[in-house]
Amino acid sequence: MQRLYRKRIVLGVGGGIAAYKSAELVRRLRDQGAEVRVVMTQGGREFITPLTLQALSGHPVHLDLLDPAAEAAMGHIELARWADLVLIAPATADVMARLAQGVANDLLTTLVLATDAQVALAPAMNQAMWRDPATQANAELLRGRGLRFFGPAAGSQACGDVGPGRMLEAEELAQRAADCFQFLSLTGRHVLITAGPTQENIDPVRYITNHSSGKMGFALAEAAAEAGARVTLVTGPVHLPTPDRVSRVDVVSARDMLAACEAAMPADLLIAAAAVADYRPEVVAAQKLKKDPTKGDGLLLQLVRNPDILATLAQRADRPFSVGFAAETENLLEYASRKLKDKNLDLIVANDVANPSIGFNSEENAITVIDRELHETAFAQTSKGKIARQLIAFIADRLNQH
Numbered sequence: 001m002q003r004l005y006r007k008r009i010v011l012g013v014g015g016g017i018a019a020y021k022s023a024e025l026v027r028r029l030r031d032q033g034a035e036v037r038v039v040m041t042q043g044g045r046e047f048i049t050p051l052t053l054q055a056l057s058g059h060p061v062h063l064d065l066l067d068p069a070a071e072a073a074m075g076h077i078e079l080a081r082w083a084d085l086v087l088i089a090p091a092t093a094d095v096m097a098r099l100a101q102g103v104a105n106d107l108l109t110t111l112v113l114a115t116d117a118q119v120a121l122a123p124a125m126n127q128a129m130w131r132d133p134a135t136q137a138n139a140e141l142l143r144g145r146g147l148r149f150f151g152p153a154a155g156s157q158a159c160g161d162v163g164p165g166r167m168l169e170a171e172e173l174a175q176r177a178a179d180c181f182q183f184l185s186l187t188g189r190h191v192l193i194t195a196g197p198t199q200e201n202i203d204p205v206r207y208i209t210n211h212s213s214g215k216m217g218f219a220l221a222e223a224a225a226e227a228g229a230r231v232t233l234v235t236g237p238v239h240l241p242t243p244d245r246v247s248r249v250d251v252v253s254a255r256d257m258l259a260a261c262e263a264a265m266p267a268d269l270l271i272a273a274a275a276v277a278d279y280r281p282e283v284v285a286a287q288k289l290k291k292d293p294t295k296g297d298g299l300l301l302q303l304v305r306n307p308d309i310l311a312t313l314a315q316r317a318d319r320p321f322s323v324g325f326a327a328e329t330e331n332l333l334e335y336a337s338r339k340l341k342d343k344n345l346d347l348i349v350a351n352d353v354a355n356p357s358i359g360f361n362s363e364e365n366a367i368t369v370i371d372r373e374l375h376e377t378a379f380a381q382t383s384k385g386k387i388a389r390q391l392i393a394f395i396a397d398r399l400n401q402h
């Protein structure tokens with residue numbers, strides 16, 4: 001089985017003797033189905049040629065931060081966004097020190113700062129360098145920030161010493177890279193995600209809508225695709241680019257959204273992150289409404305209930321594992337748990353949209369997930385991209401136990 005099928009791996013190559021093993025590692029990662037892009041440090045280039053890694057990865061090797069050509073095509077930000085995993089092998093003492101300090105003086109260290117993806121280091125160095133308190137303190141700091149360490153192994157070293165500091169073999173590193181995705185695994189699953197607001201027409205030029213930006217739903221779609229799912233994203237009107245590997249269906253009204261979701265069924269997992277209008281105007285005026293002086297200063301708009309998309313899909317015989325969102329401005333957890341029961345959901349994600357630093361239109365979010373046993377799991381405030389990855393990992397875990 002290709003355990004890294006369609007996974008995107010940035011392989012960072014530092015300036016150590018073990019860089020010769022990176023060539024083999026590119027092969028092993030590709031054998032597992034991964035797409036690999038190589039970034040080399042200045043030091044890395046002294047030990048193995050970019051040409052070798054270009055030939056093995058099938059793509060030009062990225063060398064410079066300040067490269068106008070690379071910036072236009074795929075500079076540090078593009079690579080940071082592209083990656084599902086950044087694996088640095090060999091990770092030299094110098095690369096570790098620079099990462100620990102947040103130094104961003106070359107392409108590799110800059111993209112590590114810029115990425116939301118998982119980062120793993122395969123240290124490779126002389127045993128005394130590895131044991132040195134400075135290196136150990138850096139490793140501790142980086143582990144504390146969530147970077148993973150693959151190795152090092154102990155044994156005989158190129159310099160003649162014996163001890164810890166050997167880089168793991170390529171085969172083992174490829175397996176460890178695959179392990180990074182095992183808990184996220186939605187491979188083979190169809191995931192249906194709704195996002196954004198809906199628009200409910202009043203007349204040909206006016207509509208009722210809400211402040212949803214769609215950012216959370218789009219981040220979830222991206223994270224689900226990274227986790228190997230086939231993703232259908234049904235979205236109301238938003239100004240967001242379609243995440244890679246996601247199939248997008250644009251809709252306007254709540255009724256359109258329900259129809260698009262029904263057309264996309266069956267799905268294994270439904271995540272309803274859209275802010276769907278509960279009501280729509282009963283009658284959509286055929287012509288633009290004019291001010292009517294005979295009716296005084298008011299205008300009475302009669303509204304009717306929209307279909308409940310989530311409840312409708314969660315009640316089907318082939319119902320997917322159903323996850324709802326409760327965006328509330330008060331009594332958050334109480335309203336959210338009521339919604340979980342009323343709509344027959346498996347999980348509900350509660351977020352407090354009264355807090356301007358999270359929720360609608362903001363870049364960050366903080367959420368609490370409630371399950372059927374009313375057990376609450378809180379996710380601390382961070383970027384919507386990071387929250388999305390954590391949430392997808394959590395949901396995938398529950399789905400896989402289901």
Ligand SMILES: Cc1cc2nc3c(=O)[nH]c(=O)nc-3n(C[C@H](O)[C@H](O)[C@H](O)COP(=O)(O)O)c2cc1C
Binds near residue numbers: 013043
């Ligand atoms: C022959 C030779 C071998 C080296 N091997 C290693 C090594 O295995 N691990 C390490 O951390 N540094 C090693 N170094 C030191 C690094 O090359 C040096 O710290 C360099 O600045 C690291 O560059 P980087 O940050 O691009 O990885 C070696 C140096 C030389 C001259």
